[in-house]
Amino acid sequence: MKVIKIEKSQWSQGLDNLRDAFRLFGPVIEKGFYDYRELAAGQAPDLSFQNTRLSPKSLVFPQSETMLNYSLDPADPERNIMKEAPKDYAPRAVIGLRPCDAKAMVLVKMNFDTEEYQDPYWLNLYNATTFVGLACDAPCGTCFCTSAGCGPYHEEGLDVLLTDRDDHYLAKALTDKGAQLLEKAGWTQAADADTIIEKAKQAAEAKVTSKIETDGLRAADTMALYNAGFWDDVAFACINCGTCTFSCPTCWCFDIQDEAYRTKGVRMRNWDSCMFPIFTVHTTGHNPRDTKTQRVRQRFMHKLKYFVDKYDQGIMCVGCGRCVRQCPVNIDIRKVSALMNALSVQARCAV
Amino acid sequence: MKNLLEHMGMEPDRLHFSWISSAESTKFVAVVNQITAKVKALGPNQRFVKKAAKVA
Amino acid sequence: MSTYTDKIRETAQRLLKECKVEMVIGFRKGSQPMMNEPCVVRSPEEVDQLIWDSNCGINLANYLTNRKEKIGIVAKGCDSRNIVTHIVENKIAREQLVIIGVPCLGMIDKRKIAAAADGEILSVTEADGQVMVKTAQATQTFAKSDVLQGNCSVCTHRNPVIHDEMIAEPVPEQTDVDPYADVAEIDAMTPEQRHAFFEELLAPCIRCYACRNACPLCYCPTCFVDESKPQWVGKGQDPADVRTFHFLRAYHCAGRCTDCGACQRACPVGINMRLLTKKLNKDCLELYGWEAGLSTETRPALDDYQPNDPENFIH
Structure with missing residues (x-):
């Protein structure tokens, strides 16, 4: 696809041109931390960030989201009928998504968009959104994207990939959606910059020095991993909070709740976390994952083994490093994956 | 509890505790009258109140 | 060390x-x-x-x-x-x-250091009351006393x-410290200001419950926020629910909190929820002369009646 050169002097004008057709979202800094927010008129995304504190998954998968509305008013002829909640699915664009977070959208889509079932809430928002990525030239020390099936210039899940070249951006249109966005913005100056981008990509990839070891996981015996001796030690420090799962761009679990006030009710869904003890409690009171070790094992087994086996598309992790940075007790997925991987290699060698 | 609620912005006259013996009927009436007057003066409570779930 | x-x-x-x-x-x-x-x-x-x-x-x-x-x-x-x-x-x-x-x-406050450091932190070492922070750009030195966790200072x-x-x-x-200066600042506000203050303080909360789970006091088999029969508090991101969670979490720590700072340290979004527990610590100290966890022989403030307990709540 073609590459467009955007002079930084044309940047905010272009964004303004987009506002007629799109609601714009982008990283902004609040109280010292970056997060994705809707951009107000005239507000530009702050692209000087390394990465945001929370992932942008909430842009298509809000932490708390209305699904259905209903009335409980005895005088209402339509009482007790669940109705689709009105939503704004007008076109949106996220400006400045990191490639890891875009790849995460692709992984999450495997769950929300299957042949059998399509999740309308997630898909409607996803389809309404144009993803404009920003390549990473200064990855964090905790980034391990290059060994997690991703990379600082990874294109999967993006419609446009921006590369920051000091006084201008190079914008690579990756889909028709992306090409249309560039056109609407009025950014049309074609550039022959494939080699420049390729070079920058290699330089950025070389900066990602942290790795996750996963090569043996696919072939490993599931039960050998499940019964491994290290889980108690891995889980000891865990306090079973939801920090890792809530900050993770690929965690998709949710819980459905009804809330009614007087004559009006709402059915909503909220993020849930496999780290919480009540995540698996049955109505009988029985909890099949009653201990901390079981829950910690579930999180890592899901990301690094069950998902790998089910989809054969690599691990359910893009290497953004948020869980590593934010875990209050420093449980590190790279260490756990190395343990699992070493065990799988041993198991294979034994056969 | 009253102190912490007020610390978080609840009006001091909103929540009342007292101790009244079952034999102190006149005190009971007096205290209830006092409380209703104070709460009415404040108007309907807007804090720690949820009228409908605020969701995206 | x-x-x-x-x-x-x-x-x-x-x-x-x-x-x-x-x-x-x-x-x-x-x-x-x-x-x-x-x-x-x-x-x-x-x-x-x-x-x-x-x-x-x-x-x-x-x-x-x-x-x-x-x-x-x-x-x-x-x-x-x-x-x-x-x-x-x-x-x-x-x-x-x-x-x-x-x-x-x-203990040193990683957020204070991250905020003061020039660029991403590669390593942090300490010696003789100094904390040396190495980033890609430079090595900075801080006095440890300037970068202590709020509760430690x-x-x-x-x-x-x-x-x-x-x-x-x-x-x-330490004898020359005023542990409750921040609480006194809030006490000096009007109810409206206090309400707005906590609205803003709690706005970033994502209800991951790291504060609750990092706390040694929170060991209930089922926390009130997780109860469903009855359901005491909504599970969404409504500010009233978030506020109720923080209010009751703090209240359950009344007379038990040691201000160890684990809650604030664990919070992924940097909320200082100690401003709630500290209010209760201050009240316990002023009303009952009580500080938690100093002796295995005495009963906690809320677990004990003394004839001279304050009773000015009685009309």
């Missing part, structure tokens, strides 16, 4: 070798700058994992709840006060414990209040 590490390893090794304990709970080096991981060692060969520095802010008493083993536990001042609280509340028996006391000079119980072993001579306690 490295002498602390040596002494902790020596003590742990001796206790394990002599079968005085089955396990020792302490810290091991984390994979991130300014982070250590709580860990357990069960054999004398493993004790070299154990370390001590100014990044051991997680409260280890949290890992004792309902344990059945004989346990050696590394405890700084606040941890020891929570161990006392655990003993008083029957969450662990005194006889099960060998408490390895660590006189504490305060006003701590008046740095030495363990209960211990079986001490790994160093007690450190001088």
Whole structure:
């Protein structure tokens, strides 16, 4: 696809041109931390960030989201009928998504968009959104994207990939959606910059020095991993909070709740976390994952083994490093994956 | 509890505790009258109140 | 501090070798700058994992709840006060414990350092009251006293209040600090201002419950926010629900909180929820002369009646 050169002097004008057709979202800094927010008129995304504190998954998968509305008013002829909640699915664009977070959208889509079932809430928002990525030239020390099936210039899940070249951006249109966005913005100056981008990509990839070891996981015996001796030690420090799962761009679990006030009710869904003890409690009171070790094992087994086996598309992790940075007790997925991987290699060698 | 609620912005006259013996009927009436007057003066409570779930 | 590490390893090794304990709970080096991981060692060969520095802010008493083993536990001042609280509340028996006391000079606040550092932090080391922060661009030095966790800078119980072993001579306690200056600032506001203040304070909360779970006091089998029959509080992101959670979490810590700072330290979005618990600590001190976790012999403020208890709430 073609590459467009955007002079930084044309940047905010272009964004303004987009506002007629799109609601714009982008990283902004609040109280010292970056997060994705809707951009107000005239507000530009702050692209000087390394990465945001929370992932942008909430842009298509809000932490708390209305699904259905209903009335409980005895005088209402339509009482007790669940109705689709009105939503704004007008076109949106996220400006400045990191490639890891875009790849995460692709992984999450495997769950929300299957042949059998399509999740309308997630898909409607996803389809309404144009993803404009920003390549990473200064990855964090905790980034391990290059060994997690991703990379600082990874294109999967993006419609446009921006590369920051000091006084201008190079914008690579990756889909028709992306090409249309560039056109609407009025950014049309074609550039022959494939080699420049390729070079920058290699330089950025070389900066990602942290790795996750996963090569043996696919072939490993599931039960050998499940019964491994290290889980108690891995889980000891865990306090079973939801920090890792809530900050993770690929965690998709949710819980459905009804809330009614007087004559009006709402059915909503909220993020849930496999780290919480009540995540698996049955109505009988029985909890099949009653201990901390079981829950910690579930999180890592899901990301690094069950998902790998089910989809054969690599691990359910893009290497953004948020869980590593934010875990209050420093449980590190790279260490756990190395343990699992070493065990799988041993198991294979034994056969 | 009253102190912490007020610390978080609840009006001091909103929540009342007292101790009244079952034999102190006149005190009971007096205290209830006092409380209703104070709460009415404040108007309907807007804090720690949820009228409908605020969701995206 | 490295002498602390040596002494902790020596003590742990001796206790394990002599079968005085089955396990020792302490810290091991984390994979991130300014982070250590709580860990357990069960054999004398493993004790070299154990370390001590100014990044051991997680409260280890949290890992004792309902344990059945004989346990050696590394405890700084606040941890020891929570161990006392655990003993008083029957969450662990005194006889099960060998408490390895660590006189504490305060833990460093990773957020303060991250905010002051110029670029991404590669490593953080400390020596003689100085903290050296290395980034890709430069090496910066801070006085440790300037980058302490908020609770540590006003701590008046740095030495363990209960211990079986001490790994160093007690450190001088701070006497010239006002622990409740921040609470007094809020007390000086109008109700409207206070309401708005907490609205803003709690706005970033994502309800991950790290504050609750990092707290040694929060050990209920089912927390009130997780109850469904009846459901006490909504589970969404409504500000009234978020506020209710924080209010009741704090209230459940009344007369029990030691201001160890684990809640604030654990919060992924940097909320200072200590402003709630500290209000209760201040009230307990002023109304009942009570500070939590100082003795296994006295009953907690809310668990005890005294004829001179204040009763000005009575109309």
